[in-house]
Amino acid sequence: MGTLLALMSALGYGLSDFWGGTASRRVGFARVALLGQLxxxxxxxxxxxxxxxxxPHPADLGWGALSGVGTGIAMTFLFRGISRGAMSVVVPISAVGGAALPVLLGTALLGERPAASVWAGIAMAVPALWLVAGGATGAGPNARAAVGDGLIAGVGIAVQYLALARAAPASGIWPVTAGRAAAVVLVAAFAWTLASGSSDTAxxxxxxxxxxxxxxxxLAAAALVSYLFATRTEYLAVAVVLSSLYPIVPVVLGVTALRERLHSSQIIGLVAASAASIVIATS
Structure with missing residues (x-):
């Protein structure tokens, strides 16, 4: 059940990033991030x-709020990156850091020991996400800046995943609510500082x-709830990696709906990511 919930989380995140990304190109990244969190x-x-x-217990709300700080950072920089770069590049880059850091910390600090087949799937999924982001290094200044935004968003996603997983099962979805409240405050602050002096205020x-x-x-909130419940029946590493397969959705939609070019490395990455999800889900 946990693997299914994590995959549902990936689908929700992928659709959220696609719709939010397209909106950020029309009304500005800060406005989209703030309205989404509200x-x-x-x-x-x-x-x-x-x-x-x-x-819930105050400690669980605290973990949720910390998760919301990560969300605020992730959504602001993700949508800023999408607004000035290719969605099929920025989103996967954010997922690499968002997946790798929780997996490493979950193993080092929480003592998780997934099965060997799960590790094989994880070892396949992380580089697959990087391959999905292939082709960004030769782009122009705006695209390189968008890649930087994607990397910052990845750190925020990692904080979001790690903190939310620490909330107790008895807390229900209240940690997610606390996270949305914290994210609203942080995104509003980002909107004030990052959008000033830029075209985003138009x-x-x-x-x-x-x-x-x-x-x-x-959609993003629903995806986070699915991830939260997935962590209660699965290893953190498994829930994070499966949830982090969300770039497949905006990459495919970016190619089909937005006519973005898909490089050969990205095709290989998509195939590898799909195979990795099957390996982890059937372990």
Whole structure:
């Protein structure tokens, strides 16, 4: 069940990044990140009241808030990177750091010992994600800056995954809600500082992109809830790596819907990532 939840998380994240990324090119990355976190906060708070009315332990809310700090960093820099670079490059780069760091720390600090077949899948998945991001090194200045944004987003994603996994099972989804609240504050601060003096402050073309941004945030929150429940029945390394396969979705949609070019290394990476998910899921 944990592997299925982690794969559902990957699907939700992938769709969220695609819709949020396309909206960031129309109304600005800071606005999209903020609207998305507000949408996620509203939905998770309502779901928490309806499904988990009992209040969680303050420590679990603290872990959730720390996870939200990672989310705020990840979403702001991810959408900024997408707004000035290829989605099929920026998103996979963010996933590499987001997957590798929790796996290493989960093994070193938490004493996790997945089966050998799981490690084989993980060893295949991480370089596969890097291959999906192939072709970025020869791009222009904006694309190189977008790669830097993707790397920063990857650190934020790692913090998000690691902190949320520390919340107790009895806390329900309240840690995710606490994370959305912290992310709203952080993204608002980023929006104030990063968007000042840039074209991101320009008014958007209409309400459709704003609604898309809110929807992307709701999808991301749902994906994070799926990941949270996955960590309660699976090793952290397994849940993180499977959830981190989300770049497959925006890469495929970027190629098919946005006409972005797919390099041969990316094709190899997509095939390897798919094989890795099957190996881990069947272990």
């Amino acid at each position: 949408g996620g906060l509203a939905v998770t708070a309502l779901a928490g009241l309806l499904v988990f009315p009992a209040g 008014p958007g073309p209409g309400h459709r992109a704003d609604l898309t941004a809110v929807f992307s945030g709701i």
